[in-house]
Amino acid sequence: MHDSMMYPLFLVGTFLVAGMVKGVTGMGLPTVAMGLLGMAIPPASAAALLVLPSLVTNVWQLFSGPPVTQLVRRLWPMLLCICLGTIAGSALLVRVDPLWSGFGLGVALMVYAGYALIAPAFSVSTFLERWLSPAIGLITGVVTGATGVFVMPAVPYLASLNMNREEFVQALGLSFTTSTLALAFGLFAYDAFQVSQLGTSALAIIPALIGMWAGQYVRMRISPKRFRQCFLLFLILLGLELASRPLL
Template sequence: MTEALLVAMLAFLLGGVLKGAIGAGTPVVVIPIMSIYFDVPFAVAVFALPALVSNLWQGWSYRHNLSDRGFVLRLVLAAGVGAALGTVLLAALPARALSIVVALLALFYVGFRMAKPDWSLNYGIARRLAAPAGLLAGILQGAAGISAPISVTYLHAIQLPRERFIPTISALFAAMAVVQLPSLIGVGIMSWQILWISLLACVPLFLGMPIGAALVRRVGARAFDRTIMVLLLVIAVMLLFEAA
């Protein structure tokens, strides 16, 4: 158990590095790594509090760059509804099925990013898709702890500059976490023990964020992104192997 917890803290450190570098992607690293040692509901529950705290902090830091608030409001409200629905699925689905879902989501995310690195979406169309995109992202986040195949891909396709991308996606993740925390308590997944572990996980996450910000300035966003893609590919294969 001690080894598993140390691995979980390392996962949060790596997730913090990624978040500090690109402003998102923490659950894509944390949830698959933790799911190898624990089940998906445990991993999702542990991630909920660090997700809320880190995204509130990062969103507040970049709040002055948040524009088109009507678009952001539709996105986050729909995501909150989706997170509640997803949490119900998390409590109902078998652990093995959830592990496979997490692995497939990670593989899809890697495959799409590699196949369509420059895929873009017209901003006018993107605004009209805000509510359904937010709803689907929330359902994925609630049910599997990973919304990146929808949330990150959708917002990245709009080609927002980094200073606008970060507060927008931070608001999205914070909205999902606000709903997710009480929902996890309501369905009986969140316990006091998990909550303490979740609180402890905030430490390596916040330690990793400034490291990521420094690394991306040194090695460049593209090289950093490719390293994360390789890591995710290995983790996804390991998860599929464990679930087989």
Template sequence: MTGTVLDYDPLTFAVIFAALALGGTMKGATGAGAPVIAIPVMAAFYDVRFAVVMMAIPGVVMNIMQLRKYHAAHLPDRFALKYAICGGTGTFLGTIILATLPVEALTLIIAGAVVAYILLRIARPGFKIPWEAARRLVWPVGLVSGVLQGSAGLSAPVSVSFLNALRIPREAFIVTISSLFTGMSLVQVPALIGFGLLTWDRALLSLAALIPLLGFMPVGNWLARRLPPVAFDRLVLVLLTILAVRLIWSALA
């Protein structure tokens, strides 16, 4: 970590609080997006490992909350459960990468995949992955998503892109992505502890991050209920665009 929590003035904490609040709003609206906003901001003041650890405990809490709220919207064939199991497996592998290896090259590869997907959606707005294909792809996509979550704290380039291409309703989107994130978080937290990255002081800071995140999730949910399905779909694409820019910037900086 490049600094400690005592190194910065209140303006630093205000910026981080605002990033967490915006992340909570995005999480409430789309079921994803909190790490996309919060991790790069915290990494700018501290480092990537610290930012990933900060979002570990909130990841468990927020996703379990959304699972309970939208559990009735589960997709058939235990799709979300398969997604979560593979995501958890990949997360353990990704945490090993986080603890031992740099991820710049992987980041650029994933950023390129996100950009390609966005361009595909622009060129072919009706692009959709058929359900039969999705049932086969859920295993490898979940695994890769977990590796990204464990190594960089961000699985959205793969996980969100995949679900967005299924063109499922918002409620089904949220419960499926929350299942994945829950499975990944339940593996990530003990793995971070085992590798010595999640210490007691960082765990307390991670718990404190829940205050703005949970406080602004209802704001995002309120906004989403007033958006038509097309607007929600565009909102997810905006999220992916922000994510792609962030990934490229962080890899080349």
């Protein structure tokens, strides 16, 4: 089949899979989409395509519970630093050779998946949170800007803040929404996000939402723990493939 016919099918398949992962686990859409798209197109182009599907699915997650005002008051230093770090880090995603930004993405995927598989439990006190939040936000922002992946170290940090499950899911939605908007701004500022890409990004919302619905259906029928293990092993393999490209 001709490449011009394969590419739309590849995009649809990518966002179906990424949406399904998010439907089952509550996260992972940008991570999976960046990993798969990064195998076919430069990471900066992949990041631009996932802006709208990521934004729509995370805003839905963010507002699916009680009002988020209290969470915003608690997490604003981290969110502000995510914005600053992401906008600065976007220069790396845009200007570095795609092979090496793909290498960075591969390493980020492996670090995240390896951490999540081991998942050492730890708890952060209120006193430490005041000092750690800006630093975690800045590091997360730079990693987001440089790789298009939002998860490290924000996800394990938020998990350590002694929130209940509903608060934690909303905090993830808040962090990911902030990261998505900051990444879009950073890509636009460095001329890597064109208005013409909005159409393709908007179309990707449909398979992402279908995938999320399918993932929620699957979640009721399989062990989330087993699915999560398979998902994380898949990310490690994907990360290895991306990270090995400049070395071959």
